Amino acid sequence: MTRSRPMRTVMLVVVGLVLAACGGGGADAPAPDAPSPDASAAPGAAVPDAAGPLVVYSGRNENLVASVFADFTALTGIPVEVRYGDTAELAIQILEEGTRSPADVYFGQDAGALGALEAQGRFAALPDDVLALVDPRYRSRDGRWTGVTGRSRNLVINTDLVDAVALPASVFGLVEPAWSGLVGWAPTNGSFQAFVTAMRLIEGEAATRAWLEGMLANGVVPYRNNTAIVEAIGRGEIAVGLTNNYYLPRFVAEDASFPAENVYLPGDVGGIVNVAGVGVLATSSRPAAAIALVRHLLSVEVQTAFGSRVDAAEFPLREGVDSTLLPALDSLGAPDLDLSQLEDLQGTLTLLEDVRAFE
Amino acid sequence: MSTSRSVPLGVRLPALLVAAAMLVPVGYLVAVAATLTPGRALEILRAPATLELIGRTLALAATVTIASIVIAVPIAWCTERTDMPGRRLLSLSSALPLVIPTYVGAFALVSALGPGGLVASVTGWTPPSPYGFRGAAVALTLFSYPYVLLTVRGALRGLDPALEEASRSLGRGPVVTLLRVVLPQLRPSIAAGSLLVSLYVLSDFGAVTMLRTQTFTRAIFLQYRIAFDRAPAALLGLLLVVLTVTVLVLEARVGRGRSGTLARSGPVRPAGVVTLGRWRWPVTLAIGAFLALALVLPMIVVVWWLVRGIAAGQAFDPALGAAARTLAVAAGGAVVATIAALPIALWSARDTSRLARLTERTAYLGYALPGIVVAFALVYVGIRAVPFLYQTVGMLLVAYVVLFLPQAIGALRTSLLQVDTDVDAAARTLGASRWEVVMRVLLPLSRGGAVAGATLVFLTIVKELPATLLLAPTGFETLATRVWSATEEAFYARAALPALLLVLVGSLPLAVSMVRQERRRGSATDAGR
Secondary structure (H helix, E strand, O other), rough: OOOOOHHHHHHHHHHHHHHHHHOOOOOOOOOOOOOOOOOOOOOOOOOOOOOOOEEEEEEOHHHHHHHHHHHHHHHOOOOEEEEOOOOOHHHHHHHHHHHHHHOOOEEEOOHHHHHHHHOOOEEEEOOHHOOOOEEEHHOOOOOOOOOEEEEEEEEEEEEOOOHHHHHHOOHHHHHHHHHHHOOOOOOOOOOHHHHHHHHHHHHHHHHHHHHHHHHHHHOOOEOOOHHHHHHHHOOOOEEEEEOOOOOOHHHHHHOOOOOEEOOOOOOOHHHHHEEEEEEEEOOOHHHHHHOOOHHHHHOOHHHHHHHHOOEEEEEEHHHHHOOOOOOOHHHHHHOOOOHHHOOOOHHHHHHHHHHHOOO | OOHHHHHOHHHHHHHHHHHHOOOOEEEEEEEEEEEEEEOHHHHHHHOOHHHHHHHHHHHHHHHHHHHHHHHHHHHHHHHHHHHOOHHHHHHHHOOOHHHOOHHHHHHHHHHOOOOOOHHHHHHOOOOOOOOOHHHHHHHHHHOOHHHHHHHHHHHHHHHHHHHHHHHHHHHHOOHHHHHHHHHHHHHHHHHHHHHHHHHHHOOOHHHHHOOOOOOHHHHHHHHHHHOHHHHHHHHHHHHHHHHHHHHHHHHHHHHHOOOOHHHHHHOOOOOOEOOOOHHHHHHHHHHHHHHOOOOOOHHHHHOOOOOHHOOOOOOOOOOOHHHHHHHHHHHHHHHHHHHHHHHHHHHHOOOOOHHHHHHHOOOOOHHHOOHHHHHHHHHHHHHHHHOOOOOOHHHHHHHHHHHHHHHHHHHHHHHOOOEEEEHHHHHEEEEEEEEHHHHHHHHHHHHHHHHHHHHHHHHHHHHEEEEEEHHHHOOOOHHHHHHHHHHHOOOHHHHHHHHHHHHHHHHHHHHHHHHHHHHHHHHHHHHHH
């Protein structure tokens, strides 16, 4: 029976691998040395944190933030386990998990997701001295989440096809016939949704509907996400895209001849600043460590790093720290906007479906 | 002849248990959708877009399914039965497009064939637009036809060559024999594979968003991800379950007609090799050209990312740990799913009763649901019912079984239908108990189906994303999560190595099963001399 030998070898390898996989989590994850929670609470004192690693659900990409968590562990000795995923999906996962959620900290890249968790009572209040680090415009009115970095909406243009000076100063100008078929957007993307929600708040329901219909009539091209827009601009499929400010630098980092540039829209709703932010779960059994992580994210070192890494290139939100790569946040003259109100997404979704923006 | 008396309780009971577990996602959807007021529910169901979405989704499923049959059946036959040059390489590579996640495949199509893409900039010729319904149909066919290919291939290996030999010895040519003798016997396997393709299309999200075709699944995603509102999404999910039932009824009509009438009565002898003669090269070239689009093109795009990244001085992580974990969970999931599928496949292949059929059909309900919906259901139920399993490898394997069980059932059931029920009867006459018939006759004879089914599950797990992200142990990275996290944020160079490893890991089970088949084929040729 020589025939069965390779099969047997395969089975052995498989069993070995499964056992190995069951044994350790990820290769990069710290080993869960003490999985049993420490139940001994000192009487009279505040309840100490449970043992075990701090669990973070991160909608921010691993490529951008893994080193920040590693630094936190190196500085404090607190091990961190991170579940990376989609910002919206992880927020829904926390809602589905209910009070049993293993997450201590949620780190998402959209004020809408943070607002949805806050509205469902999933976040604990953050200490005042932490909140004081960030301009009130970029955190929750109720003090239950805070922005960590800002990301502005802007236009990306193909420099072979368009001259920056020819661009309108507002996204409202893009409904003109001159831009017919040349503009791309990502209607299913969270940042775009937040932008439309902001437009409804700032410019009103009727003006927003008129703009959406004008864009659609003008042949706006829908893409899957911001990345796909920038990729298409590089190929010259479209000339102008409505995206966030930090996608283009990554394309340029991989391809120096990438023919595109960012154009900011000071004072326009098309240039609003959304945040990537963080909240501590009300059900966390390690609130002290969780708040220490929030402080770390807002520390001068981490904030400076976010503003100066080519692949991250976001606006630091700690007051007094500025990006070395981007214009100063205040110089953008972004319209005043209450980010907490960005959670009325059902209204935006209904409007977008109504004007058939997803077709 | 085939009554429930021939299937022991030890098979029926586990089958019912597994089927009950498969109902968890549907139960979750019902519970969540029930929180909607009747007025709001009616409003969602009667939205004009809803009906249009249903129409377009079904049209896409039908188009992709028919195209997959037309492509997969000839490739399966040529790579299994003929003397085509390069047969082994084509046999291996023709199943591989299945491991390419559709969002990567569709992205590759766009960046290669889109305006200003690789093809246009190199050749100066602009290919037809990859966007829209047509583009989505092409992409989904390219990356899901292997469902038909693998089930048909498994069935071809289980066919008794005696019928073909009889046809040839009666003076029929190879073509007539193929059309009149082989094809009718492949009908159950074609139906099983088509079912997997059409239900996959119902659940796909990656290709349709990239290629801008609004389908039902995309609408469900929008509800979840934009509005954080589970109830409307759950209602739409239930509507998708209704669509699935429609497809299941259709498949039952087509696939079940005369199944079992051409069954064999024992282990198979390998079939002889058909000589293609002057058709050898044209056939090889045609299949090669198709694979250039389905496999080589995406690979070229990925290698291009790598080359560009190296030129720009990017650092690379070999991702070997992620590759080992991918291999482990895919192999583990394939084994567990095949074991879980066995009782259902056995029961439904040997019993025509309504309960047996219903049990088997139930297993397909969750399969057409988008992975993220099933994943949320398992989050909700898992953390409450089995908190000790939540976010462990065990939980992940359970999720894979719930997601992909039908792939194992389809292939297993097909191979069991190829075994004549007279064989069971003969074993019984010789004094075997019903249990012994199962263990000593049916299980050994269903090995081909088990291998085909396990391979399908393996290949699908390798690229699985939503359940892995939500249910794997925290920090547990696989190749698919690596590729996703890098491409999502435009770090293409960092996605390249994991994407190439994905294809490499996927080719492992295919290579093993090919080596085994070649050995059999070799011994058959020797015996024929």
